[in-house]
Amino acid sequence: MPSPRYRLHHVLIAAPPGSEAQARxxxxxxxxxxxxPKPATLAAKGGIWLDFGGTQLHVGIESAFRPAEKAHPAFExxxxxxxxxxxxxxxxxxxxxxxxxxxRRFYARDPFGNRLExxxxxxxxx
Numbered sequence: 632m633p634s635p636r637y638r639l640h641h642v643l644i645a646a647p648p649g650s651e652a653q654a655r656x657x658x659x660x661x662x663x664x665x666x667x668p669k670p671a672t673l674a675a676k677g678g679i680w681l682d683f684g685g686t687q688l689h690v691g692i693e694s695a696f697r698p699a700e701k702a703h704p705a706f707e708x709x710x711x712x713x714x715x716x717x718x719x720x721x722x723x724x725x726x727x728x729x730x731x732x733x734x735r736r737f738y739a740r741d742p743f744g745n746r747l748e749x750x751x752x753x754x755x756x757x
Contacts, residue, residue, distance in 0.1 A: 639686050640686070640687060641680075641687035641688065641689050642686075642687075642688055642689070643688075643689040644688065644689070644690055644691070644704065644741070644745050645690075645691055645692070645697075645698075645699070645745070646691070646692060646696060646741075646743045646745075647692070647693070647743060648692050648693075648694055648696070650690075650692070650742070650743060651679055651690075651692075653742045654678075654679050654690045654741075654743075656742075657741055657742050658681050658688065658690070658741075659681070661717060661718065661721055661723075662714070662717075664681040664688065665681065665682045666680065666681055666682075667681065667682050667687065668680070676692065678690050678691040678692045683706065688704065698740070698745045698746075699745045700744075700746055702746075703738075703745065704748070705736075705747075705748035705749070706747065706748065706749050706750070707750055707751070707752055708750070708751065709751075710751075711735050711736065711737070711749055711750060711751040712735070715737055718739050723739055724740070725737045725738065726738050731750060733753055734750045734751050734752075735750065735751040736748060736749060736750035
């Protein structure tokens with residue numbers, strides 16, 4: 632029996648109740664992701680869904696919200712320094728951690744305190 636093939640569909644991160652406007656401002660306006668409509672059956676739960684390069688990021692509402700400090704999505708971007716400057720220009724702190732062989736990378740936090748990683752493509756561009 633052959634092994635199943637996998638492709639990442641989405642990553643879910645949590646946010647506090649009533650934070651959809653903040654999520655849009657950050658993920659759409661700052662990072663340039665595209666909001667996609669949630670199915671009507673799930674829309675009542677709040678949150679937003681975003682697309683970036685054919686994969687989705689779901690921002691779900693959690694009543695007992697606590698930011699993810701270790702677990703995080705890592706976004707591979709064609710110009711990691713441009714993303715870093717975009718964040719810094721809006722007063723968002725970025726920092727580096729351990730080196731990742733063959734990649735430039737940095738971390739930042741979303742408006743809710745969730746850790747996010749941004750890294751260059753292996754060659755530095757697509």
